Amino acid sequence: DIESSLSPTRSPCSAGDGSGLQSKSWSKLKSMVHFSPLAFTLKPRHSWVQLAGHTSFTAGDGGRLLKRYCECEQRCLEKLMKDVLRPYVPGYYGVLHKDEQDFNIMDDLLTDFDMPSIMDCKMGSRTCLEEELIKAKECQRLRRDMYEKMISVDPAAPTEEERAQQGVLKPRYMRWRETLSSTATLGFRIEGIKQKGDGSCNTGFKKTKHREQVVKAFEDFVDGDKSYLKRLEELRSVLEKSDFFRTHEVRTRFPP
Structure with missing residues (x-):
């Protein structure tokens, strides 16, 4: 969520391995950064898989998502569209009024994937302001x-x-x-994983605290493919140049 402060995947990062697709450039693939809660549509039925977070998304048209309106989030999304982070975040298309409710319109980053593998991570050593x-x-x-x-x-x-x-x-x-988790010790925690093979969703990471446990979870997820490391290095380089990232606090939103 992006509220009054930044949360690039809800601060979180979501990694997809892009199986079943031809290789795409990093800026077009945009599979490493997502906005939590991690929910996405599966073609062609547009059924939803919720790994973590609060239910605030609904399916839009043309590969886009509708997220329940938040003014602070709207301001952050508008700023991101003018920042160097623009190729690494969902495109933002303004506000839609539907069914007596307002929604922010953004890209569904997984719309081109048929069988995505997803990992939702919450970044930061503290989850509250x-x-x-x-x-x-x-x-x-x-x-x-x-x-x-x-x-x-x-x-x-x-x-x-x-x-x-x-x-x-x-x-x-x-x-x-x-x-309880690796938030305090490693500066991030795993919230959930969806594997492409059987489509199973695993959110049993609340007690995944120690480095060895986290490394094992990553190894199982990537199954030997470490190409995501280069993408994360590219993302880090852009974050270091981003005015938006430098001037916003990263946090995870808890319910009031």
Whole structure:
């Protein structure tokens, strides 16, 4: 998501191996950067696969996506269209009013793929802004939904007080979530993977924390093909030249 700050795949990067397609240039392929939640259409039925994040996409026409409107995201997308990152992000085509709702219109980067392999990664060593933590501390509202998410992953994670209250504070949940995965240790985490072979989706990476676990996940995903490394190096070089990237904070958006 791009909100008031940058999130290039939701800060996240999505990598597709492009199997079944002729080789394309990096700028045309545009398969390394996507906007989370990682959802995409599969031709010709336009059925949806949701790997991670919040459901906010719907299918548009002509290989485009409609994403629920956000003004801050609109401003960021407009700026990206004038930045050196333009070839590495979805094209943006303005706002559409449909069914009494506004949507930002952008490219579906996977529209030319028949059997894509997808990995959704959340970039960053912290998934919240300092101002969000301050605001959440001032509010001090117990979140039962976050408590239930916590115990679904690790029943022993809540304190005795949190267990008695059947709720946790948002800052506490966010800090716990970051230390659970490789976010705090490696500066990114794997959210989900869809493999081209059987079309299976795996989102069981919440506890993939250690370097060895992450390396194994990448090795299984690429199956020996390391061509993506050159693309990531190219992307890094462009990010270092980008005015937009230099002047925006990268973050992942949590639900309010």
